[in-house]
Amino acid sequence: MNNTYKYQLDKSSKKFPCPQCKKRTMVRYVETETKTYLEHHMGRCDRESKCAYHFTPKGNEPISVLPEYYKSEIPTYHSDETIGRFGNNHKANNFITYLLQFFTPRDVTDVIHKFFIGTSNHWNGATVFLQVDECIKVHAGKVMLYDKQTGKRVKKPFNCITWLHRVLRLNDFVLQQCLFGLHNLNDCNIKDIGIVESEKTAIIMSIIRPDIIWMATGSKSNFKSKLLKPLKGRKIIAFPDKTEFEIWNKTAEQLRKEGFNISCSKLLEEKGLEDGDDLVDFIMNQKKALAA
Numbered sequence: 001m002n003n004t005y006k007y008q009l010d011k012s013s014k015k016f017p018c019p020q021c022k023k024r025t026m027v028r029y030v031e032t033e034t035k036t037y038l039e040h041h042m043g044r045c046d047r048e049s050k051c052a053y054h055f056t057p058k059g060n061e062p063i064s065v066l067p068e069y070y071k072s073e074i075p076t077y078h079s080d081e082t083i084g085r086f087g088n089n090h091k092a093n094n095f096i097t098y099l100l101q102f103f104t105p106r107d108v109t110d111v112i113h114k115f116f117i118g119t120s121n122h123w124n125g126a127t128v129f130l131q132v133d134e135c136i137k138v139h140a141g142k143v144m145l146y147d148k149q150t151g152k153r154v155k156k157p158f159n160c161i162t163w164l165h166r167v168l169r170l171n172d173f174v175l176q177q178c179l180f181g182l183h184n185l186n187d188c189n190i191k192d193i194g195i196v197e198s199e200k201t202a203i204i205m206s207i208i209r210p211d212i213i214w215m216a217t218g219s220k221s222n223f224k225s226k227l228l229k230p231l232k233g234r235k236i237i238a239f240p241d242k243t244e245f246e247i248w249n250k251t252a253e254q255l256r257k258e259g260f261n262i263s264c265s266k267l268l269e270e271k272g273l274e275d276g277d278d279l280v281d282f283i284m285n286q287k288k289a290l291a292a
Contacts, residue, residue: 007057008032009044011175013163018045020053029057048220049243049276075176078130078138078164086118086128086141086164093117094125094148095200101149107207115181115203122167123160129199130164131218132183134230139178142199142218143167151200179227181206181215185234188213193231195223195238201280208283212237223248225255228262236262242277245269 007029018026019041028043030036038057045053090096090112096119099108111117118128123145131140141164145154154160165173180199194212196202202216215231217223223238240248245266252264271282 006032007038007042010037013166013175015046016040016043018043018047018051018053019055021045021047021051023047023051025051026053046219049241074174075139076165076170076172076174078141080138082138082141082164083116083118083130083132086120086130087112087116089119090117092121092125093119093127095127095144095146095151097125097148098146098151099204103207111203111206114184114206115199116183117203120164120167122162123154126160128164129180129218131178131180133178134182134185136183140164140175142180144199146200177218177222177227179215179222179230180218181213182230184213184215185230193234193236195228195236196279197223197241197244198278198280201278204280220244220247223251225258225260228255228260232260234261236260238262238264239267239279240264242268242271242273243275 009027010030015024016026016028017024023045025046026043027046028040029038031038042055042057045051096108096112096117099111116130116132118130118141120126120128120143122143125148126143126145129142129144130138131142132138143162143164145160146152147154163175165175179195181202185193191211191213194202194205194209194214196205196214196216197218197220199216199218202214205212206214217227220241223240228236238248238252245264245268249264249266252262255262268277268279268282273282273285
């Protein structure tokens with residue numbers, strides 16, 4: 001017997017204009033049995049902090065038994081060659097160029113290998129962040145473009161972020177994410193696990209604090225039991241971005257009830273940071289203050 005709901009958020013990579021912020025960042029609801037979209041305003045905006053639009057359909061009740069013609073979606077994985085295919089041409093990678101401003105070539109080379117950082121020509125200088133699990137299965141690849149000087153994401157004239165399976169035109173790809181950096185769980189069974197939102201932050205923190213295994217959720221909403229399940233039994237410390245503590249802390253409370261050894265740091269809420277700043281912003285601000 002399969003338990004699911006009458007309506008669910010579309011699992012494909014399609015995005016639609018959000019009725020509230022007008023950005024093309026909304027995931028629409030579909031009818032589970034037919035995969036048809038509901039009304040255009042029914043969905044959730046991915047801009048969780050800046051917009052937070054979420055209109056849920058009424059009558060979304062569990063379906064106990066699905067019809068015979070219903071076929072559950074089996075997750076797709078990228079081929080084993082993916083890591084090698086994109087793991088080169090780092091001199092043309094804007095994000096790597098940015099890292100070399102602050103860290104030694106040896107440290108940067110180490111994190112390139114540690115996190116399987118890739119390069120894509122989808123946009124000139126784009127970075128590929130591969131989501132690889134503890135069994136070295138490649139769940140997904142996030143392609144993003146950074147400014148090589150500031151290390152900030154390029155969002156104009158449009159937000160330069162997409163999925164690798166879209167770049168490769170794998171139309172039937174069924175995305176099932178895992179934590180970025182999850183494969184490093186196998187490196188040491190005694191180190192604590194640090195969870196942040198941004199892949200960039202996980203990479204930089206692994207240079208600054210190598211005594212911790214750093215992983216990233218990739219989005220605020222990915223801080224949840226399903227993705228953290230492989231970490232059960234390990235000591236976990238979550239570092240939410242500024243203004244996100246309350247949401248992540250509630251999730252951490254629920255995870256503790258499920259048997260996780262997890263705490264949620266309030267460090268960034270107590271510092272003079274801008275909304276949305278993360279652990280790296282905090283550290284960089286400290287360094288600038290000391291240099292002043």
